[in-house]
Amino acid sequence: MRNFTMAQRGLDRDSYPMKLFEKAKVFGVWNPSEFDLAQDIQDWHTLTADEQRLIIHLTALFGAGEEAVTLDLLPLIHVIASEGRIEEEMFLTTFLWEEVKHTDFFDRFLREVAQFDGDRAAFHGIGYRKLIHEMLPSALGALNTDHSPTAQIRASVTYNMIVEGTLAETGYHAFYTILKGRNILPATVQAIQKLQQDESRHIAYGLYLLSRLLAANPKEWRTLEATMVQGLLHVNAIINDIFSQYKPMPFNLNITTFLMYALSQYQKRHHRLSQARKGKIQLDGE
Ligand SMILES: [Fe+2]
Ligand SMILES: [Fe+2]
Numbered sequence: 001m002r003n004f005t006m007a008q009r010g011l012d013r014d015s016y017p018m019k020l021f022e023k024a025k026v027f028g029v030w031n032p033s034e035f036d037l038a039q040d041i042q043d044w045h046t047l048t049a050d051e052q053r054l055i056i057h058l059t060a061l062f063g064a065g066e067e068a069v070t071l072d073l074l075p076l077i078h079v080i081a082s083e084g085r086i087e088e089e090m091f092l093t094t095f096l097w098e099e100v101k102h103t104d105f106f107d108r109f110l111r112e113v114a115q116f117d118g119d120r121a122a123f124h125g126i127g128y129r130k131l132i133h134e135m136l137p138s139a140l141g142a143l144n145t146d147h148s149p150t151a152q153i154r155a156s157v158t159y160n161m162i163v164e165g166t167l168a169e170t171g172y173h174a175f176y177t178i179l180k181g182r183n184i185l186p187a188t189v190q191a192i193q194k195l196q197q198d199e200s201r202h203i204a205y206g207l208y209l210l211s212r213l214l215a216a217n218p219k220e221w222r223t224l225e226a227t228m229v230q231g232l233l234h235v236n237a238i239i240n241d242i243f244s245q246y247k248p249m250p251f252n253l254n255i256t257t258f259l260m261y262a263l264s265q266y267q268k269r270h271h272r273l274s275q276a277r278k279g280k281i282q283l284d285g286e
Pocket of ligand 2: 202
Protein backbone atom coordinates (compact mmCIF):
# COMPACT_ATOMS: atom_id res chain seq x y z
CA MET A 1 0.00 0.00 0.00
CA ARG A 2 1.28 3.47 -0.80
CA ASN A 3 2.17 5.68 2.10
CA PHE A 4 0.23 8.85 1.27
CA THR A 5 0.61 11.82 3.60
CA MET A 6 -3.06 12.63 2.94
CA ALA A 7 -4.00 9.12 4.12
CA GLN A 8 -1.84 9.40 7.24
CA ARG A 9 -1.06 12.60 9.12
CA GLY A 10 -2.45 15.17 6.67
CA LEU A 11 -0.58 18.25 5.49
CA ASP A 12 1.64 20.10 7.94
CA ARG A 13 0.08 23.50 7.42
CA ASP A 14 2.43 25.22 9.87
CA SER A 15 5.51 24.09 7.97
CA TYR A 16 7.64 26.69 6.19
CA PRO A 17 7.10 25.19 2.69
CA MET A 18 3.32 25.44 3.21
CA LYS A 19 3.71 29.09 4.19
CA LEU A 20 5.65 29.68 0.97
CA PHE A 21 2.96 27.78 -0.95
CA GLU A 22 0.26 30.04 0.55
CA LYS A 23 2.25 33.13 -0.49
CA ALA A 24 2.76 31.73 -4.00
CA LYS A 25 -1.00 31.24 -4.45
CA VAL A 26 -1.49 34.95 -3.77
CA PHE A 27 1.58 36.63 -5.30
CA GLY A 28 2.63 34.16 -8.00
CA VAL A 29 -0.49 34.35 -10.16
CA TRP A 30 0.36 37.38 -12.31
CA ASN A 31 0.09 36.98 -16.06
CA PRO A 32 2.99 38.02 -18.34
CA SER A 33 0.53 38.38 -21.25
CA GLU A 34 -1.45 41.07 -19.43
CA PHE A 35 1.19 43.80 -19.34
CA ASP A 36 0.40 46.63 -21.73
CA LEU A 37 3.69 47.27 -23.54
CA ALA A 38 2.57 50.29 -25.62
CA GLN A 39 4.55 52.87 -23.61
CA ASP A 40 7.56 50.55 -23.48
CA ILE A 41 7.55 50.28 -27.28
CA GLN A 42 7.43 54.08 -27.59
CA ASP A 43 10.26 54.48 -25.09
CA TRP A 44 12.32 51.88 -26.93
CA HIS A 45 12.62 54.14 -29.98
CA THR A 46 14.13 56.95 -27.90
CA LEU A 47 17.19 54.81 -27.00
CA THR A 48 20.51 54.80 -28.86
CA ALA A 49 21.62 51.64 -30.71
CA ASP A 50 24.13 50.77 -27.97
CA GLU A 51 21.55 51.33 -25.23
CA GLN A 52 19.14 49.04 -27.06
CA ARG A 53 21.87 46.45 -27.56
CA LEU A 54 22.71 46.35 -23.85
CA ILE A 55 19.06 45.86 -22.86
CA ILE A 56 18.67 43.11 -25.49
CA HIS A 57 21.90 41.57 -24.18
CA LEU A 58 20.58 41.50 -20.59
CA THR A 59 17.12 40.22 -21.55
CA ALA A 60 18.63 37.52 -23.81
CA LEU A 61 20.71 36.27 -20.86
CA PHE A 62 17.75 36.47 -18.50
CA GLY A 63 15.42 34.69 -20.96
CA ALA A 64 17.79 31.76 -21.49
CA GLY A 65 18.53 31.70 -17.74
CA GLU A 66 14.81 31.39 -16.94
CA GLU A 67 14.49 28.58 -19.47
CA ALA A 68 17.55 26.85 -17.95
CA VAL A 69 16.12 26.97 -14.42
CA THR A 70 12.80 25.67 -15.75
CA LEU A 71 14.52 22.69 -17.37
CA ASP A 72 16.90 22.02 -14.49
CA LEU A 73 14.43 22.18 -11.59
CA LEU A 74 12.81 18.85 -12.50
CA PRO A 75 15.45 16.52 -10.96
CA LEU A 76 15.20 18.41 -7.64
CA ILE A 77 11.39 18.11 -7.65
CA HIS A 78 11.81 14.40 -8.29
CA VAL A 79 14.18 13.96 -5.33
CA ILE A 80 11.85 15.84 -2.98
CA ALA A 81 8.83 13.87 -4.21
CA SER A 82 10.66 10.56 -3.82
CA GLU A 83 11.46 11.48 -0.21
CA GLY A 84 7.73 11.94 0.44
CA ARG A 85 8.00 15.64 1.31
CA ILE A 86 4.58 16.61 -0.02
CA GLU A 87 4.54 20.14 1.46
CA GLU A 88 7.81 20.96 -0.30
CA GLU A 89 6.61 19.38 -3.53
CA MET A 90 3.45 21.50 -3.39
CA PHE A 91 5.53 24.65 -3.17
CA LEU A 92 7.84 23.40 -5.94
CA THR A 93 4.90 23.12 -8.36
CA THR A 94 4.41 26.90 -8.00
CA PHE A 95 8.16 27.41 -8.33
CA LEU A 96 8.27 25.61 -11.68
CA TRP A 97 5.19 27.41 -12.99
CA GLU A 98 6.71 30.76 -12.04
CA GLU A 99 9.95 29.99 -13.91
CA VAL A 100 8.04 29.31 -17.12
CA LYS A 101 6.16 32.59 -16.68
CA HIS A 102 9.48 34.41 -16.37
CA THR A 103 10.65 32.73 -19.58
CA ASP A 104 7.36 33.81 -21.15
CA PHE A 105 7.86 37.46 -20.15
CA PHE A 106 11.43 37.83 -21.45
CA ASP A 107 10.44 36.22 -24.74
CA ARG A 108 7.57 38.67 -25.01
CA PHE A 109 9.92 41.58 -24.34
CA LEU A 110 12.42 40.51 -27.02
CA ARG A 111 9.65 40.02 -29.59
CA GLU A 112 7.32 42.91 -28.87
CA VAL A 113 9.42 45.69 -27.34
CA ALA A 114 12.90 45.08 -28.77
CA GLN A 115 11.56 43.35 -31.91
CA PHE A 116 14.81 41.42 -31.92
CA ASP A 117 15.07 38.64 -34.46
CA GLY A 118 18.85 38.14 -34.29
CA ASP A 119 20.83 35.38 -32.60
CA ARG A 120 19.97 35.44 -28.89
CA ALA A 121 22.69 32.88 -28.10
CA ALA A 122 25.38 35.25 -29.44
CA PHE A 123 25.17 37.04 -26.09
CA HIS A 124 26.14 33.94 -24.10
CA GLY A 125 29.76 34.67 -23.13
CA ILE A 126 32.26 32.25 -21.58
CA GLY A 127 31.26 32.94 -17.95
CA TYR A 128 27.56 32.53 -18.79
CA ARG A 129 28.20 29.26 -20.60
CA LYS A 130 30.27 27.95 -17.67
CA LEU A 131 27.50 28.68 -15.18
CA ILE A 132 24.24 28.27 -17.12
CA HIS A 133 25.24 25.74 -19.80
CA GLU A 134 27.56 23.63 -17.62
CA MET A 135 27.60 24.04 -13.82
CA LEU A 136 23.81 24.41 -13.37
CA PRO A 137 22.67 21.41 -15.48
CA SER A 138 25.54 19.30 -14.15
CA ALA A 139 24.69 20.05 -10.47
CA LEU A 140 20.94 19.46 -10.97
CA GLY A 141 21.34 16.60 -13.45
CA ALA A 142 23.48 14.73 -10.89
CA LEU A 143 20.28 14.31 -8.85
CA ASN A 144 18.95 11.93 -11.50
CA THR A 145 21.29 9.27 -10.18
CA ASP A 146 22.50 10.60 -6.82
CA HIS A 147 20.10 11.69 -4.06
CA SER A 148 22.84 12.13 -1.44
CA PRO A 149 22.94 15.24 0.78
CA THR A 150 26.19 16.24 -0.97
CA ALA A 151 24.50 16.20 -4.38
CA GLN A 152 21.43 18.05 -3.06
CA ILE A 153 23.60 20.73 -1.45
CA ARG A 154 25.59 21.27 -4.65
CA ALA A 155 22.36 21.53 -6.63
CA SER A 156 20.61 23.97 -4.31
CA VAL A 157 23.66 26.19 -3.79
CA THR A 158 24.21 26.44 -7.55
CA TYR A 159 20.56 27.00 -8.36
CA ASN A 160 19.16 28.98 -5.42
CA MET A 161 22.18 30.78 -3.97
CA ILE A 162 24.26 31.49 -7.09
CA VAL A 163 21.98 31.62 -10.15
CA GLU A 164 18.94 33.07 -8.35
CA GLY A 165 20.45 34.65 -5.25
CA THR A 166 23.54 36.24 -6.76
CA LEU A 167 23.36 36.43 -10.58
CA ALA A 168 19.65 37.18 -11.05
CA GLU A 169 19.59 39.65 -8.14
CA THR A 170 22.48 41.55 -9.75
CA GLY A 171 20.59 41.47 -13.04
CA TYR A 172 17.50 43.05 -11.45
CA HIS A 173 19.75 45.73 -10.03
CA ALA A 174 21.01 46.43 -13.57
CA PHE A 175 17.46 46.69 -14.93
CA TYR A 176 16.35 49.03 -12.15
CA THR A 177 19.45 51.21 -12.51
CA ILE A 178 18.85 51.55 -16.25
CA LEU A 179 15.07 51.74 -16.43
CA LYS A 180 14.22 53.67 -13.28
CA GLY A 181 17.20 56.00 -13.83
CA ARG A 182 15.67 57.10 -17.15
CA ASN A 183 12.05 56.55 -16.16
CA ILE A 184 11.46 54.31 -19.20
CA LEU A 185 9.79 50.95 -20.02
CA PRO A 186 7.23 51.10 -17.16
CA ALA A 187 5.54 47.75 -17.88
CA THR A 188 8.90 46.00 -18.01
CA VAL A 189 9.81 47.49 -14.63
CA GLN A 190 6.50 46.21 -13.21
CA ALA A 191 7.08 42.73 -14.63
CA ILE A 192 10.59 42.60 -13.20
CA GLN A 193 9.25 43.59 -9.79
CA LYS A 194 6.74 40.70 -9.96
CA LEU A 195 9.43 38.34 -11.11
CA GLN A 196 11.79 39.39 -8.34
CA GLN A 197 9.04 38.83 -5.77
CA ASP A 198 8.64 35.25 -7.08
CA GLU A 199 12.39 34.79 -6.93
CA SER A 200 12.53 35.85 -3.28
CA ARG A 201 10.29 32.85 -2.47
CA HIS A 202 12.54 30.56 -4.53
CA ILE A 203 15.65 31.76 -2.69
CA ALA A 204 13.80 31.41 0.63
CA TYR A 205 13.00 27.80 -0.24
CA GLY A 206 16.67 27.18 -1.11
CA LEU A 207 17.66 28.55 2.27
CA TYR A 208 15.13 26.28 3.94
CA LEU A 209 16.33 23.24 2.00
CA LEU A 210 20.00 23.94 2.69
CA SER A 211 19.28 24.57 6.39
CA ARG A 212 17.48 21.25 6.61
CA LEU A 213 20.31 19.42 4.82
CA LEU A 214 23.03 21.10 6.90
CA ALA A 215 21.26 20.35 10.18
CA ALA A 216 21.32 16.65 9.33
CA ASN A 217 24.77 16.70 7.68
CA PRO A 218 26.93 19.38 9.33
CA LYS A 219 30.10 18.10 7.64
CA GLU A 220 28.65 19.10 4.27
CA TRP A 221 29.42 22.75 5.04
CA ARG A 222 32.64 22.28 3.06
CA THR A 223 30.69 21.17 -0.02
CA LEU A 224 28.45 24.19 0.37
CA GLU A 225 31.32 26.68 0.65
CA ALA A 226 33.28 25.18 -2.26
CA THR A 227 30.19 25.39 -4.49
CA MET A 228 29.48 28.97 -3.40
CA VAL A 229 33.03 30.08 -4.29
CA GLN A 230 33.01 28.31 -7.65
CA GLY A 231 29.67 29.92 -8.51
CA LEU A 232 30.80 33.40 -7.50
CA LEU A 233 33.78 33.17 -9.85
CA HIS A 234 31.39 32.47 -12.75
CA VAL A 235 29.12 35.36 -11.77
CA ASN A 236 32.13 37.71 -11.75
CA ALA A 237 33.17 36.40 -15.17
CA ILE A 238 29.66 37.09 -16.53
CA ILE A 239 29.77 40.71 -15.30
CA ASN A 240 33.24 41.16 -16.82
CA ASP A 241 32.09 39.63 -20.14
CA ILE A 242 29.17 42.05 -20.38
CA PHE A 243 31.14 45.17 -19.57
CA SER A 244 34.01 44.21 -21.90
CA GLN A 245 31.69 44.44 -24.91
CA TYR A 246 30.81 48.14 -24.61
CA LYS A 247 33.01 51.22 -24.89
CA PRO A 248 31.74 53.50 -23.49
CA MET A 249 29.30 51.61 -21.30
CA PRO A 250 25.69 52.68 -22.05
CA PHE A 251 23.74 54.38 -19.25
CA ASN A 252 27.10 55.13 -17.53
CA LEU A 253 27.00 51.78 -15.76
CA ASN A 254 30.05 51.15 -13.64
CA ILE A 255 31.60 47.69 -13.45
CA THR A 256 32.87 48.09 -9.88
CA THR A 257 29.34 48.90 -8.68
CA PHE A 258 28.05 45.66 -10.20
CA LEU A 259 30.91 43.47 -8.99
CA MET A 260 30.36 44.91 -5.51
CA TYR A 261 26.60 44.41 -5.76
CA ALA A 262 27.06 40.74 -6.73
CA LEU A 263 29.50 40.29 -3.86
CA SER A 264 27.05 41.86 -1.40
CA GLN A 265 24.28 39.48 -2.53
CA TYR A 266 26.69 36.56 -2.23
CA GLN A 267 27.72 37.65 1.27
CA LYS A 268 24.08 38.05 2.31
CA ARG A 269 23.32 34.44 1.25
CA HIS A 270 26.55 33.18 2.80
CA HIS A 271 25.76 34.91 6.09
CA ARG A 272 22.25 33.40 6.23
CA LEU A 273 23.70 29.95 5.55
CA SER A 274 26.33 30.32 8.26
CA GLN A 275 23.51 31.31 10.65
CA ALA A 276 21.63 28.19 9.54
CA ARG A 277 24.73 26.14 10.22
CA LYS A 278 24.65 27.38 13.82
CA GLY A 279 20.93 26.59 14.00
CA LYS A 280 20.04 30.29 14.16
CA ILE A 281 18.13 30.65 10.93
CA GLN A 282 15.16 33.01 10.69
CA LEU A 283 13.40 31.90 7.58
CA ASP A 284 10.70 34.52 7.41
CA GLY A 285 13.14 37.33 6.74
CA GLU A 286 14.08 36.28 3.19
FE1 LIG B 1 12.85 32.99 -12.57
FE1 LIG C 1 13.53 31.28 -9.58
